Amino acid sequence: MNVVEFLTHQWWLLVVVVLSVWPLFAQFRSLGTEKVLRTLDRRWIFLLMFWAVLLPIYYIGVTGDTFPEVPSVLSEATFDEIERLNEGDPVLLSFDFDPASGGELIPMATAFTRHVAEKKLKMYFMALWPVGPQMIDESIERVIRSDFPELVYGQDYVNLGFKSGNEGVIKVIVTNFRELYTTDSYGTAVEKIPMMEGIDNIQRMRLIINVSAGYAGTKEWVQYAVTPYPALRLVAGVTGVQAPLFYPYIPRQLHGMLGAIKGAAEYEKLVIDKYGGANPDPKYLEALRRMGPQLVAHLLIIGLIVVANVLYFAEKRRGATR
Amino acid sequence: MKRETAIWALVLILGVVALIGRAAFTETGMGREYVRAVPVPETGATQYETSTYGAYLQATAADQTQTEYQFSLARTVGLWVAAFFTLAVFSFLYGDNPAYKIAEGVLVGVSAAYWMVVGFWTVLVPNLLAKISPSVAQGWATPGLSGPEAEQDLWYLVPLILGVMLLWRLLPKGPWIARWPLAFIIGTTAGLRLIAFLHGDFLAQIRNTIVPLAVIDGGGFDFWLSLQNLLLVAGVLCGLVYFFFSVEHKGVVGKVANVGIWVLMITFGASFGYTVMGRIALLATRLEFLLDDWLWLIDPVQRRSADVALMLVGWF
Amino acid sequence: MKRLVPMLITAAGGFLLIVAYFIPYWQSWGEKATIWFDVLASIAFILGGGNLLKVHLKHVSDRSRGWGYSLVVLVSFLVTLAVGLGKVGVPPSPQFPAFAWSGPYGQPGGAFWFLYEYAFKPLTSTIFAMLAFYIASAAFRAFRAKNLHAFLLLGTAFIILLGRTFAGVLLTSWIDPSIWSGFQYFTGLRIEVLTVYIMSVFTTAGNRAIMIGIALGIVATSLRVLLGLDRSYLGKE
Numbered sequence: 001m002n003v004v005e006f007l008t009h010q011w012w013l014l015v016v017v018v019l020s021v022w023p024l025f026a027q028f029r030s031l032g033t034e035k036v037l038r039t040l041d042r043r044w045i046f047l048l049m050f051w052a053v054l055l056p057i058y059y060i061g062v063t064g065d066t067f068p069e070v071p072s073v074l075s076e077a078t079f080d081e082i083e084r085l086n087e088g089d090p091v092l093l094s095f096d097f098d099p100a101s102g103g104e105l106i107p108m109a110t111a112f113t114r115h116v117a118e119k120k121l122k123m124y125f126m127a128l129w130p131v132g133p134q135m136i137d138e139s140i141e142r143v144i145r146s147d148f149p150e151l152v153y154g155q156d157y158v159n160l161g162f163k164s165g166n167e168g169v170i171k172v173i174v175t176n177f178r179e180l181y182t183t184d185s186y187g188t189a190v191e192k193i194p195m196m197e198g199i200d201n202i203q204r205m206r207l208i209i210n211v212s213a214g215y216a217g218t219k220e221w222v223q224y225a226v227t228p229y230p231a232l233r234l235v236a237g238v239t240g241v242q243a244p245l246f247y248p249y250i251p252r253q254l255h256g257m258l259g260a261i262k263g264a265a266e267y268e269k270l271v272i273d274k275y276g277g278a279n280p281d282p283k284y285l286e287a288l289r290r291m292g293p294q295l296v297a298h299l300l301i302i303g304l305i306v307v308a309n310v311l312y313f314a315e316k317r318r319g320a321t322r
Numbered sequence: 323m324k325r326e327t328a329i330w331a332l333v334l335i336l337g338v339v340a341l342i343g344r345a346a347f348t349e350t351g352m353g354r355e356y357v358r359a360v361p362v363p364e365t366g367a368t369q370y371e372t373s374t375y376g377a378y379l380q381a382t383a384a385d386q387t388q389t390e391y392q393f394s395l396a397r398t399v400g401l402w403v404a405a406f407f408t409l410a411v412f413s414f415l416y417g418d419n420p421a422y423k424i425a426e427g428v429l430v431g432v433s434a435a436y437w438m439v440v441g442f443w444t445v446l447v448p449n450l451l452a453k454i455s456p457s458v459a460q461g462w463a464t465p466g467l468s469g470p471e472a473e474q475d476l477w478y479l480v481p482l483i484l485g486v487m488l489l490w491r492l493l494p495k496g497p498w499i500a501r502w503p504l505a506f507i508i509g510t511t512a513g514l515r516l517i518a519f520l521h522g523d524f525l526a527q528i529r530n531t532i533v534p535l536a537v538i539d540g541g542g543f544d545f546w547l548s549l550q551n552l553l554l555v556a557g558v559l560c561g562l563v564y565f566f567f568s569v570e571h572k573g574v575v576g577k578v579a580n581v582g583i584w585v586l587m588i589t590f591g592a593s594f595g596y597t598v599m600g601r602i603a604l605l606a607t608r609l610e611f612l613l614d615d616w617l618w619l620i621d622p623v624q625r626r627s628a629d630v631a632l633m634l635v636g637w638f
Numbered sequence: 639m640k641r642l643v644p645m646l647i648t649a650a651g652g653f654l655l656i657v658a659y660f661i662p663y664w665q666s667w668g669e670k671a672t673i674w675f676d677v678l679a680s681i682a683f684i685l686g687g688g689n690l691l692k693v694h695l696k697h698v699s700d701r702s703r704g705w706g707y708s709l710v711v712l713v714s715f716l717v718t719l720a721v722g723l724g725k726v727g728v729p730p731s732p733q734f735p736a737f738a739w740s741g742p743y744g745q746p747g748g749a750f751w752f753l754y755e756y757a758f759k760p761l762t763s764t765i766f767a768m769l770a771f772y773i774a775s776a777a778f779r780a781f782r783a784k785n786l787h788a789f790l791l792l793g794t795a796f797i798i799l800l801g802r803t804f805a806g807v808l809l810t811s812w813i814d815p816s817i818w819s820g821f822q823y824f825t826g827l828r829i830e831v832l833t834v835y836i837m838s839v840f841t842t843a844g845n846r847a848i849m850i851g852i853a854l855g856i857v858a859t860s861l862r863v864l865l866g867l868d869r870s871y872l873g874k875e
Contacts (some may be wrong), residue, residue, distance in 0.1 A: 357747075362729065362732055363732075364732040364733075364735050365729055365730055365732060365735040367729040369729065369747060370746075370747045371746065371747075372746060396752070397752075397756075400752055400755065400756030401756065403756050403757070404755075404756045404757070404759070404760035405760075407757065407760050407761050407764070408760050408764045411761065411764040411765055411768065412764065412768070414768065415768065415771055423704070423707050424707065424710050425761060426707075427707045427708070427710035427711040427714065428710060428711075428714045428757055428761065429757075429758070429761040429762060429765065430690070430711050430714075430715075431690075431710065431711040431712065431713065431714025431715035431716075431718065432714045432715070432718045432753055432757050432758045432761070433758060433762065434686060434687045434690045434715055435687060435714070435715045435716075435717075435718035435719040435722060436718060436722070436753075436754065436758055437683045437686065437687070438683050438684055438686075438687040438719060438722075439718070439719065439722030439723060439743060439750065440683075440722075440743070441679075441680035441681075441683035441684065442680070442684075442722075442723060443722075443743040444680075445676065445677060445679075445680035446677070446680050446681070449673070449676070449677055450677050450680075462737070462739055463737070463739040463740060464740070465734040465737045465740055466731075466733065466734065466740070477670065478674075478677070480674055481673075481674040481677040481678055481681075484674070484678055484681075485677070485678055485681035485684075488678065488681055488682065488685055489681065489684060489685055489688065491685060491689075492685065492688045492689065492692060497873070498640045501640070501641070501644040501872055501873070502643065502644055502647055503678060503681075504644070504871060504872075505643075505644035505645065505647040505648040505651075505871070505872070506647050506648070506651050506674070506675070506678065507675060507678055507679075507682075508648055508863060508871050509647060509648035509649065509650065509651030509652040509863070509864065510651045510652065510655060510671055510672065510674075510675040511675075512648070512652045512859075512860035512863045512864050513651060513652030513653065513654065513655030513656050513860070513864065514655055514672070515856055515860055516652070516656060516856070516857055516860040516861065516864075517655070517656055517659050519852070519853040519856040519857060520853060520857050522853075523849045523850065523852065523853035523856075524850055524853040524854065524857070527846050527849055527850050527853075528850070530846070531846065546826075550835070550838070550839050553839050553840070553843070554839050554842060554843050555843075556843075557839065557840055557842075557843025557844065557847075558843045558846050558847050558850075560847075561843060561844055561846070561847025561848070562847045562850060562851070564847075565847065565848075565851045582847070583787060584786075584787070584790055585840055585843050585844045585847070586844045586847070586848075587787045587788075587790040587791045587794070588790055588791070588794045588836065588840040588841065588844065589840060589841050589843075589844025589845055589848070590791050590794075590844075591790065591791040591792065591793065591794025591795040591798070592794050592795070592798050592836055592837060592840070592841045593841075594791070594795045594798075595794070595795045595796075595797075595798025595799045595802070596798065596802075597773065598773055598777075598795075598799060599799075599802060601769045601770040601773050602770050604763070604766050604767045604769065604770060605767040605768075605769075605770035605771070607763060607767065608760075608763055608764050608767040611760070611763075
């Protein structure tokens with residue numbers, strides 16, 4: 001279905017959009033563009049942002065079209081870090097986020113879980129945020145129990161849950177895992193879980209995969225795990241707000257990073273290209289779908305800044321010539 | 323203002339009519355949750371796992387009388403409550419109103435209690451109670467506890483006593499009692515961070531900045547990589563000179579600091595760009611929830627598709 | 639005395655961890671102190687909840703302005719606490735059917751899970767989603783290219799905003815050596831490539847300078863606290 005067909009089918013949506021912005025156009029006609037823009041009620045900007053995000057979501061939801069993605073160097077480095085591992089290698093997946101950042105991070109968590117499951121690595125899930133265990137449960141449900149039912153809990157993957165203390169947790173588990181994690185998230189003693197045998201501390205992990213929304217997260221993993229123990233390797237999926245702050249750690253302390261929804265989309269593309277088959281399951285295309293509203297909203301923000309600056313310079317010139 | 327109220331009343335009435343129409347009078351309907359009943363043989367209870375309308379259609383097409391996949395009234399009510407909470411929070415964009423204030427109150431109450439509950443079951447029971455009195459913990463909430471991790475360790479009385487002292491802060495008398503555990507927390511945090519920041523953010527960053535300024539790759543001189551490295555080192559040094567406020571930023575120092583400001587402005591511009599990216603994805607998620615989970619206007623993950631059902635029925 | 643003992647505790651806790659980092663023999667003591675810290679962090683959650691109860695109970699009892707909303711907070715808090723601590727609706731673990739409290743607190747289908755899934759999750763997600771609107775409004779009202787610095791900031795922001803979406807790729811897709819061989823020297827100007835250079839060179843440099851500065855600041859502050867020069871955390875005399 002192309003754009004014209006979509007607009008014809010969903011004509012009611014067009015009507016709603018036009019009706020909602022009609023008063024703004026009426027103001028432009030009666031008061032003049034410059035006056036309206038100078039005293040613009042911010043709620044009109046909110047409305048424009050609402051439509052800029054909702055309409056692409058609706059279009060992509062109905063048509064299934066997504067933009068092509070070309071993975072960048074960092075996404076490829078993250079992918080390669082997991083690809084180089086062998087079957088049975090232990091990896092620690094730390095989901096340090098909550099639903100508030102889920103928009104950017106849940107696609108990363110899903111893609112990471114899938115990639116690690118496809119590689120048949122041993123997954124050790126943990127969380128530094130109180131709501132992290134819910135994120136782990138959802139990933140396990142969405143990916144492992146749904147698409148990898150042959151994986152056995154306790155042998156192929158284990159959910160160790162949350163511990164409070166933020167960087168204090170990392171500081172302890174990097175030398176002594178079992179003092180803090182006496183049971184898994186479901187109350188089973190750690191000594192009774194087959195895959196916990198021989199895991200005294202996280203230095204046994206071949207890779208740490210961290211999905212992080214803030215404090216405590218990637219920065220703490222770099223400072224308390226990777227920097228003092230350089231043999232540890234770390235890749236991270238982080239929010240857009242944090243991503244620029246971690247570039248100084250790349251590549252010595254942070255060996256791969258997915259930054260914001262774009263990083264998630266690039267990584268999803270790499271995973272489905274390798275493991276997705278001809279018709280990849282749409283739940284693994286979440287970030288790719290979200291790039292549509294991203295693009296339109298970015299153009300809106302750029303447009304708003306340009307209009308505001310044009311207005312500013314016009315006023316300044318008028319002020320200078322008076 | 324009267325006109326505005328009238329318009330909003332009209333919008334609300336139209337919205338309610340549209341919702342009722344969509345929920346009750348369209349073929350697919352909207353906003354329903356389905357579950358899969360899974361009996362648990364060991365306890366005799368039934369566990370209800372999250373399922374989809376598509377799975378329900380598939381099961382019903384195969385067997386009209388099946389009860390494994392069923393409609394869940396409780397979760398459906400929950401879904402509508404979640405949708406109204408979402409709209410209540412969005413309503414703040416127009417103006418502060420009671421619906422938003424109620425939603426905010428619920429969020430504050432639920433999140434504070436959520437953290438307490440999680441802290442209790444994940445740390446206080448297995449890491450405090452089970453260490454001070456393992457038999458009590460095993461007899462009550464962690465019967466699975468065994469092995470060396472189940473041994474008593476009375477050193478854990480120290481955090482217990484400090485914890486009780488910390489809670490003294492809530493009482494009107496004796497505020498000085500809470501200072502001891504607070505001092506412990508501050509001291510350990512300071513000790514942890516001093517080393518971590520010095521090692522990871524200071525020494526390691528100096529090490530990371532020592533990059534070859536003349537990159538010889540294979541046989542030849544790699545100009546672009548060398549230029550990148552040179553710009554990186556120069557950028558770090560200029561930025562650091564800007565932050566050195568003990569020397570007046572005049573003359574050569576002033577010019578170098580000015581270059582540092584340019585580098586920092588580019589950094590902040592990039593941070594702004596990434597922040598915008600981050601925020602929009604969060605909004606996209608909520609709108610997806612409203613359009614997909616609640617209104618059933620889009621189905622990108624094909625949770626309500628019965629096509630798979632027909633295909634599978636044909637196979638069996 | 640009331641301030642001396644806490645200061646000694648601060649110094650002891652901090653210096654123990656610093657020394658344990660360098661002397662492996664003391665590592666187990668460092669671990670112990672850190673685990674006590676982790677346990678205290680959970681008790682701090684109880685403190686937070688208790689404080690919330692205290693503040694809102696006072697609002698309600700004083701009938702101060704907006705006390706109805708404080709009542710909403712209190713009811714939500716107590717209900718969540720009760721169902722969470724009581725594991726209401728959570729069946730016992732299949733491994734230990736005789737122990738009613740052995741199931742996981744977040745079991746899907748349990749009352750606590752309901753509150754998380756249909757109250758906590760949508761509310762917290764939507765509160766953060768509002769930021770997208772505010773950033774658009776702020777962009778329109780505040781971002782003016784008044785001088786070179788502002789122009790650099792905005793210019794970089796535009797390149798990143800375009801370069802991290804398909805719009806940027808489209809905009810400079812004409813810089814293609816297959817169209818004109820001379821373009822092979824200008825592929826670095828394609829917006830998506832420019833974005834990578836900006837991030838890996840300038841952003842790295844700027845953030846590294848900031849990171850080094852902050853690290854020195856944290857070291858100085860931590861030392862001041864440990865040596866007792868900064869006693870602000872102890873509160874008033």
